[in-house]
Amino acid sequence: MVTLTNDQLLPNTGSYAIIDGMFQIGDQFDRYQIREHIAQGGMADIYRAFDLVNRRDIVVKVPDQMMIGDPAQYERFQRELEVLNTLHHPAILHGLGSGQYNRIPYLVTELVEGQSMRRLIEKSAPLPPDEAIALIRKVAEGMAYCHDNDVIHRDLKPENILITAEGQPVIMDFGLALTKGSRRVTYANLSATAGTPDYMAPEQVEGQRGDARTDVYAVGTMLFELLTGKPPFSGDNNLAVMAMHLNGTAPRLDKLQPSVSPQLAAIVARCLQRQPDDRYADMHALIEALDHPETADLAILEKAGTTVVVKTSWWKSPALRAIAVAVAILIILVLLALILQHARPPS
Numbered sequence: 001m002v003t004l005t006n007d008q009l010l011p012n013t014g015s016y017a018i019i020d021g022m023f024q025i026g027d028q029f030d031r032y033q034i035r036e037h038i039a040q041g042g043m044a045d046i047y048r049a050f051d052l053v054n055r056r057d058i059v060v061k062v063p064d065q066m067m068i069g070d071p072a073q074y075e076r077f078q079r080e081l082e083v084l085n086t087l088h089h090p091a092i093l094h095g096l097g098s099g100q101y102n103r104i105p106y107l108v109t110e111l112v113e114g115q116s117m118r119r120l121i122e123k124s125a126p127l128p129p130d131e132a133i134a135l136i137r138k139v140a141e142g143m144a145y146c147h148d149n150d151v152i153h154r155d156l157k158p159e160n161i162l163i164t165a166e167g168q169p170v171i172m173d174f175g176l177a178l179t180k181g182s183r184r185v186t187y188a189n190l191s192a193t194a195g196t197p198d199y200m201a202p203e204q205v206e207g208q209r210g211d212a213r214t215d216v217y218a219v220g221t222m223l224f225e226l227l228t229g230k231p232p233f234s235g236d237n238n239l240a241v242m243a244m245h246l247n248g249t250a251p252r253l254d255k256l257q258p259s260v261s262p263q264l265a266a267i268v269a270r271c272l273q274r275q276p277d278d279r280y281a282d283m284h285a286l287i288e289a290l291d292h293p294e295t296a297d298l299a300i301l302e303k304a305g306t307t308v309v310v311k312t313s314w315w316k317s318p319a320l321r322a323i324a325v326a327v328a329i330l331i332i333l334v335l336l337a338l339i340l341q342h343a344r345p346p347s
Helices: 072-083 115-122 129-148 212-228 239-249 264-270 283-291 298-303 318-343
Strands: 034-041 043-050 058-065 094-099 103-109 114-116 160-166 169-171
Touching: 034 058, 043 094, 058 072, 072 094, 072 103, 114 115, 115 160, 115 212, 129 212, 129 283, 212 264, 212 283, 264 283, 264 298
Parallel strands: none
Antiparallel strands: 034 043, 043 058, 058 103, 094 103, 114 160, 160 169
């Protein structure tokens, strides 16, 4: 954390640097003063701000202005407010509060100084097995806490995990989380396929809501990537990757990376089983397996090897069908726009 003195505060009047989103640098609302626009995602604008009461830097997350009119996206932001304000664990981003500014909700969280797991993979993967296991075990501990509190993340990926200088992972972005009693959220005219293609479990590809075993699949995928530098499945586009999760078999990890023991390869392979019943039942079981790799069932490795995809069965997935139809409609609309533009008489 960075502590600022009075003379380090930005002026609240005068000329500001204009940034995308609803705030300008130097703006002050409630007890917070905006210092920096950190990022803009699909759901929110994220700002570094200074808490004038507690004298510390914090993060303010505000729903994207374009999202406010979308009930599904707005509800996901509200869901994250609920989750971060109730969970308290070293591996979970700590929510500090929430409020409304001009009737627009905002979320306040701790400021985590560190790098994302994505950055770590880009710089250092493949990691030595001991380092990868130590990091993923802490992620699994955080997710075990979430599951014990009836929260399923459903969008675990390296971009959503920050790592401090001390090596502590911090899980964030609970906008797609499934909580006890939460209703299904859908996009306009399209059922929401929760997750990111590289880390989506097969049941998510099929449009199911998922459970704790869905997060086990994502953790296994991240461990695979930490150990090899790449996810288990890749393709020319998102549809191809999703189809491989649905029908493919991940390559045998110890054959790709000689430093990986067959026992660790078997643990990852079990996480990546297509059927949820064939995976570890929960994060506690995964942690137990990581602590005692000698108990791993090596027979599961006989099913691993080259990735096999049934090229036609992806169409059986409602979610993939919907995405394919949406892409086709978009292409048709673009073509029609181009035709009309060329057909328009010159002025």
